[in-house]
Amino acid sequence: MSDILLNISGVNKRFGGLQALTDVGIKIMKGQIYGLIGPNGAGKTTFFNVITGLYQPDTGTFELDGKPYSPSAPHAVAKAGIARTFQNIRLFGEMSALENVMVGRHVRTHQGVFGAIFRHGAARREEAAIRARAQELLDFVGIGQFAQRTARFLSYGDQRRLEIARALATEPKLLALDEPAAGMNATEKVALRELLVKIQGAGVTILLIEHDVKLMMGLCDRISVLEYGKLIAEGLPAEIQKNQAVIEAYLGGAH
Numbered sequence: 001m002s003d004i005l006l007n008i009s010g011v012n013k014r015f016g017g018l019q020a021l022t023d024v025g026i027k028i029m030k031g032q033i034y035g036l037i038g039p040n041g042a043g044k045t046t047f048f049n050v051i052t053g054l055y056q057p058d059t060g061t062f063e064l065d066g067k068p069y070s071p072s073a074p075h076a077v078a079k080a081g082i083a084r085t086f087q088n089i090r091l092f093g094e095m096s097a098l099e100n101v102m103v104g105r106h107v108r109t110h111q112g113v114f115g116a117i118f119r120h121g122a123a124r125r126e127e128a129a130i131r132a133r134a135q136e137l138l139d140f141v142g143i144g145q146f147a148q149r150t151a152r153f154l155s156y157g158d159q160r161r162l163e164i165a166r167a168l169a170t171e172p173k174l175l176a177l178d179e180p181a182a183g184m185n186a187t188e189k190v191a192l193r194e195l196l197v198k199i200q201g202a203g204v205t206i207l208l209i210e211h212d213v214k215l216m217m218g219l220c221d222r223i224s225v226l227e228y229g230k231l232i233a234e235g236l237p238a239e240i241q242k243n244q245a246v247i248e249a250y251l252g253g254a255h
């Protein structure tokens, strides 16, 4: 068995006249926290959306855990074992924290959402197991005490944790986080960092885009840097920090 979890190569993506991604690839080993950085407009979100099935690439080869996967639609990608969060939090605001995680869990269960609605026999037993697991996940991300709270009444940092718990409920091989620290204060960022290390410790590989370069340097095992839709560097954080092309990309850009 290979230690490569995600192996993507040759991704091209054009929006009309704009070549947003040119021959982009990434190789993530099992257990890594892998960072994707780059100045504004570099193509990070586009690449992320291609990996998670939200955008269709023009070309590209995609393998997860040694098996080809087709990023043709978000649900297909979720089934293959990739769960994601979004830059703008997307929770079911009127549902409780626990219910939000239970929805994520139904991706992996037999009865699905209909079983949950009709609540007969096996479905009811499965429902109890889903509820228990959802509570465990809330405890794991540190918001177990808010299980019954309506999601939109949670603090911003806790809503981000809830999104992560919901993504983990699908039992992903890869957790893909789109700017998880956006809008967080310094204390929340420290707590987020601790949570990501804990998730890594539980055996989940993580890919993240993040604007806070300092956070990324201290957190990631490896980093790829995009500029104008092309990879300009890949390596250990210490190597990236010293890389001349990266320094110039950031000095010349909006950062």
Ligand SMILES: Nc1ncnc2c1ncn2[C@@H]1O[C@H](COP(=O)(O)OP(=O)(O)OP(=O)(O)O)[C@@H](O)[C@H]1O
Pocket (backbone or CB within 6 Å): 015, 018, 020, 038, 039, 040, 041, 042, 043, 044, 045, 046, 047
């Ligand atoms: N749906 C789309 N239609 C047309 N152009 C798009 C679309 N999505 C992104 N682009 C363009 O592709 C380029 C890359 O954008 P992208 O959002 O991927 O960059 P980014 O690195 O994520 O930037 P940021 O850090 O600002 O979020 C930009 O020039 C952007 O305007």
